[in-house]
Amino acid sequence: MRVGQNPAKSIESVPQPQKVTIAVVSYIPFLSGYYAQALDVLKACLESLWAHTAEPHDLLVFDNASCPEVRTYLQEAHQQGRIQYLVLSQHNVGKGGAWNFIFQAAPGAFIAYADSDILFRLGWLESSLAILQAFPQAGMVTGRPMRTPEKFYNQTLDWARQAGDVQVENGSFIPWEVYREHVLSLGTGEEQARQWYDSRSDWRLTRQGVSAMIGAAHFQFTARKAALAQFLPFKMDRPMGQVRSLDEQMNAAGYLRLATLEPLVKHMGNQLEPGVGPQTTSARRPARLLDLPFIKKALLRLYDTIFRLYHSP
Amino acid sequence: MRTGTNPAKTGIPAYTPQELGVALIVYIPFTTGYFQNSLEILKYQIESLRATTPQKFDLLVFDNSSCPQAVAELQALQARKWVDWLILSQHNMGKAGAWNWILAAMPNPLICYADSDVLFRPGWLAASLEVLGAFPRAGMVSAQPNFFDVMKGEGQAHRALLGDPAFELQDYWPAREIIDEYCLGIGASDEVAAPFYTQPLPSLQNKDQKAQAVLGASHMQFIIPRAVARQVTPLPATKGLLRAETMSLDYKIDSLGYLHLSTTRPYVFHMGNTVNARLIQELSAITGETHASEVHPEQPARRRSWLLKLLARLAGSPRFQPHMLRAYNLLFHALYDENRVK
DSSP states (O other): OOOSOOGGGGOOOOOOOOSEEEEEEEOOOOSSGGGTTHHHHHHHHHHHHHHHOOSOOEEEEEEESOOHHHHHHHHHHHHTTSOSEEEEESSOOHHHHHHHHHHHHOOSSEEEEEETTEEEOTTHHHHHHHHHHHOTTEEEEESSOOOOOGGGTHHHHHHHHHOTTOEEEEEOOSOHHHHHHHHHHTTOOHHHHHHHHHHOOEEEEEETTEEEEEOOBTTEEEEEHHHHHTTOSOOOSSSSSOTHHHHHHHHHTTOEEEEOSSOOEEEOTTSOOTTOOOOOOOOOOOOOGGGSHHHHHHHHHHHHHHHHHHHOO | OOOSOOGGGSOOOOOOOOSEEEEEEEOOSOSSGGGTTHHHHHHHHHHHHHHHOOSOEEEEEEEOSOOHHHHHHHHHHHHTTOOSEEEEESSOOHHHHHHHHHHHHOOSSEEEEEETTEEEOTTHHHHHHHHHHHSTTEEEEESSOOOOOTTTTOOOTTHHHHTSTTEEEEEEOOOHHHHHHHHHHHTOOHHHHHHHHHSOEEEEEETTTTEEEEEOOBTTEEEEEHHHHHHHOOOOOOSSSOHHHHHHHHHHHHHTTOEEEEOSSOSEEEOTTOOOHHHHHHHHHHHSSOOGGGSOOOOOOOOOOHHHHHHHHHHHSTTTHHHHHHHHHHHHHHHHGGGTTO
């Protein structure tokens, strides 16, 4: 039976979610082979996120049944107040399954999604949000320019050509080094990358003084939660390979698929490059007098005594 | 850069959620005072759930910013594979805030919600499903007769069935022991309990299927089809545990034309925050395991210091009581203040 009143009833207010929920999905089943450096990559991902995101946000990490070392790291980060929501799944529900969960549960009106091997640079979120604001029809905005297949953005181009207030430009706007950085990170050879670069061009849109490149990718993007909701649930019977349907469905539904002009995020893959690695910055809350163990213990004892005075038989 | 192929892309299957998903919200900010037995009670709940649920299910636990001991216990339960999804929230999102996660995102076609102090008895699922199947547009079904109508008779959804000759509105008089148990579970005073013995509960009967259900459902425990759950979020969530916010679930369900119903017999029991011999005895009967060692033996009364004696006298004084309770709440807020107790 219930004895006394649940103190939760006296909580006057609870923290309200931030406008933006940043969501990262991790899946590192072991720390060898393909995943030998994956924990360091994850640390680099989250450290860069904490260091380079000024916009208020909540961070949600969905761990898809990773190994104990990864879980320990994530739990420590959660205890330090650096991860607001940590979802620990006992099973690998796949990227689609994790998306189904995140995109429905994330409390923010905007969701910034990233795989766990993305490096964030200063201004990535602000630039992505600025594009979403300037282009209300924008479905997803990736934090770096890329050259993606036209079938994933033809609706964006059709819309831009018909819109009266959008400047549309075609040309080679992505510098070779920026293009190369991304394509090589996917495991493509230098020669192939150069060949692709020389044979393709870019589309740049400008509206209300904000420019964006055409083309987005599902490894990292920022979107309105309401827009994502229209494509749920995703098929989720395989761990990976089914999330491309988001790109296709967004394009088919007429949502714009855009990217920032600058490379504000970087795909690291499963290998860390020299100079990129876990930092040891700490964002712990400042200590208070109440955090002193003997004071806390005394207050807890007083609290317990009052409870017992009223509710002990 | 990426080297090699991600093994996850090799076509191995992802986990397929079970038909039934059970979700609990846990809030144990510390393990003294009101919450001193909460961890133990949570374990009893999960044991009873596992023992009485005849089909496989996924268990989701939403931790609403509990203390490290509670979180460690939840992690240990997940390590034992008892918890499929463990959500750790840095902040207390309130009950409605946690519902917003659970009801919006649980992937299972049938969702069961329970507070973290509910004992499950054999037959809870079958009885709930029977009600769900017997009444069209049943949206929320509790496995315990609902004694407290949060909508105060304003619910409209059941009226759609009243013109149908297959359904009939009836008075239901629960047995005295059912009322006794309900009152015990909520710690009802004699004044609060009295009307339950003198007033019938409104119930709905499906004459063809000879099924009966009490009108109304409880926030303490209920099942809800995923398709209904997805329509009711987001709920307003600004307080820790405010009835007006949790009630918005009822109003949304009713306004969508779905029924709140409950079983005529109690298949769940509100354990609250105390452990006693009766509870342990029932738990042992349910799980088939002896919990006798966990019964708290009667402690000999400790000799009280003069200060404690004085406090006890003051605590009983009507003049002093409001100040004492204010101090109690102040301490709670100071100690809890967004995980400071960690």
